[in-house]
Amino acid sequence: MPLPAAPGIGFKPEHFAAIRAMRPDLGFIEVHAENYMGAGGPPHRMLESLRADFPLSIHGVGLSIGGASLDKAHLARLKVLMDRYQPDSFSEHLAWSSHGIFLNDLLPLPYTPETLRLVCDHVDQVQEALGRRMLLENPSTYVLFAQSVIPEVEFLNEISQITGCGLLLDVNNVFVSCHNHATDPRRYLADFNMKNVGEIHLGGHDAEELPEGTILIDAHGSPVADPVWTLYAEVIARCGALPTLIEWDNDVPEFQTLMAEAERARAVLNAPQRVPEPAHATC
Amino acid sequence: MPHAEFLTQFQAALMGGALPDGVRACTLRPPQSPETVTEYTLSPAQTDPRVIPCTAEEVTRRFDVYRNNVAHSLSRALAARFPVVERVVGAEFFAAMAPIFLKQSLPQSPLLLEWGKDFPAFLDGFPPLAALPWLGDVARLELARGAAYHAADMPCLPPEALMQAASDAGAARLVLHPSVTVLASRWAVVTAWAMNQPGATPAPLPGNKPEAALILRDRRDEVPVQEIGPGDLAFVAGLHRGETLLQAAAEGQAAEPGHEPAGILTTLARRGALVGLHMGER
Incomplete structure (x- = not known):
């Protein structure tokens, strides 16, 4: 089952009591896989409870898909977690x-071309081991490489086409990377293969002043920034509603503050107005 | 350059080495505000004349974001495992000490909940902490609490099983819940741990008072730390080794003349820490 095209939140244990008490109207809840790889204890009790009440997305942060080789032991731990909780979505990062x-x-x-083959091979291994389609997320980056000969969007679209994996579009990461590399986020989004997008991430970023200008840093410790909301609304208006996660992992706020961000996403999702599509847009 | 070699270079650069080959960055001149979405009107085939390559110094500052992220996130992960140690030494001292520990003991696995086993020994041998010789044992206690928190779930024995065990103590071997640990220290480790909890008031530690701790995850999923005497310590350690109740009780008496195991057995049973009973040989 795909995730519902509604707002979701990244789960923090601090919010467990509030979620139990309030039963918030959420399309899904997302957890970081690595936090639930202990043998037992309260984390599993919480995840069992969440699983019973909400669609679940499991989001890995430690598989190192862009590394030289996959950690088979970690993949096996992921498989155990997937089998136990049967989430509606699994995603990892480029x-x-x-x-x-x-x-x-x-x-x-x-x-x-070498890293494209390598990442495709790793995605194949993950999808085969887990017996399911995964989503791959676009990163926030702070430097570029002279070796790179494939634009990031094309790289992601190729992986998706070759392996059959879906994509996780992090609009904040698009804004952060495009700002840092002086490229056009609207073009990035227009080129992104939206047909394969299974989930959107929205999170806050930090700004660090350097002598040569501001660099943006993906930090997940603040509200989603206004220009990111602007880009997100444009994507939804163009492509229709998509499952949308609010990520807030550091300086975790009161649950109500997190829910206010989710409500802001819901308002965007509930008011999709199709605007004329750019000729090259992929949805 | 093969990808593995690139990763090796990048990783060395994160630890303070030279930047890997090919790292670059560019920026807009004049800089654009990150408060709005910058308008670009050029087709992809055209190069925006406002975009200029960064200098080597600027590229290094960009790369420093990764250096800082890695150092900060590992330091915070360590502090999250050892909050009492951090409270004792202070956040500033901890943040300065963490990179020194990281240099000699980086995590091998993405499973950070298993990382940090070398930290107590590091604290024991860290010269600036020579005045706090008990701090390593506080870290051992925190490790045990972390392990107890994540230990496997096991249903506890019904009360009648304990009656059965007591009726044939020479044959009964009790199995402890996987969360149960005992920790013996030359120092007042339980007192030190307790007085550095949030809201507690630190005070001078009793100098040469050895203490032992019983750590387990109880029925309410809490992980209390209970001070136990030498008899209880020896008794629980005996159960851990798979001894019969009678053998473990003898160990308790050897360690503490007149020791009776009834009290600690009741504690273990009440907290759900007894999960199996074998009668006879192991």
């Missing part, structure tokens, strides 16, 4: 985080 050691960050890779 990034790497392990190379002998685990760096706990989503790191960038050059986009080349």
Whole structure:
């Protein structure tokens, strides 16, 4: 079952009591896979409860799909989690985080024919091991590589076409990366293969002032920024409603503050007005 | 460059080495505000003349975002596992110490809930902390609590099983819940842990008072820390080794003359920490 085309939130244990008490109107709840890989205990109790009440998205942050090879032990742990909770969606990132050691960050890779083959091979392995289609998320990046010969959107679209995986469109990541690399976020979004998008992410970013200008950093510790809402509304107006997650992982706010962001997404989802499509748009 | 080699270079750069080959960045001149969506009107075939490549110094500052992210996220992950240690030394000291620990013990697996086993020994040998010789044991206690929190779920024994065990103590071997740990310290580790909880008031520690702790996840999913005496310690350790009730009780008495296991057995049973009973040989 795909996720419903409604707002969802990233789950924080601090909010568990509020969710139980309020039974909020949410399309789905998303959790980070790695937080539920212990043998037992309260995390599983919470996830069982959430699973019973909401559609569930499991979002991995440690598989390192853009690395040199896949960690088979980690893939096996993911398989156990998938089998136990049968989520409605599984997603991971176009990034790497392990190379002998685990760096706990989503790191960038050059986009080349070699890395395209490698990432496709890894996505194939994941989809085969889990017995399901996964979604792959576009990253926030702060540097570029001279080695890259394939634009990021094309790289993602190719992976999706070759492996059959879906895409997770993080509109904040698009805005952050495009700002940092002085490229057009509207063109990025117009070129993105929206037909394969199974979920949208919205989150907050930080701005750091450097002598040469502002750099944006994906931080998930604040409300979604206005220009990101603008781009999101344009995508929804063009392509129709899509499952939309509010991510707020650091400086976690009161549950009501998080829900206010989800309500803002709902308002956008409920008012899709198709505007004339650019000729090259993919939906 | 093969991808694996690129990753090796990138990883070395994160740890302070030179930037990997090919890293670059560009920026708009004049800089655009990130408060709005920048308008671009050019077709993809055209190059926006406002976009210029960054200098080497500027590229390094961009790369520093990754260096900072990795250092900060691992430091915070460590602090999340050892909140009491962080409270004892202060956030500023902890943040300065974490990179030194990270240099010698980076996580091998994305399963961070299993990371940090080397941290207590690191604290034991960290010269600036020589005045807090008990801090390593506080970290061991925090590790045990973390393990107890994530330990497997097991249904506990019905009360009648305990009656059966008591009726044939020479044959009964009780199985402890996987969350149960005992920790013996030369220092007042339980006192130190307790007085550095949120809201508690730190005070001077009793100097040469050894303490032992019983750590487990109870029926309410909480992970209390209970101080236990040498008899209880030896008794629970005996159960852990798979000894019969009688053998474990003898261990308790050897460690603490006159020790009776009834009290600690009741505690274990009440908290759901007894999950199996075998009668006879192992």
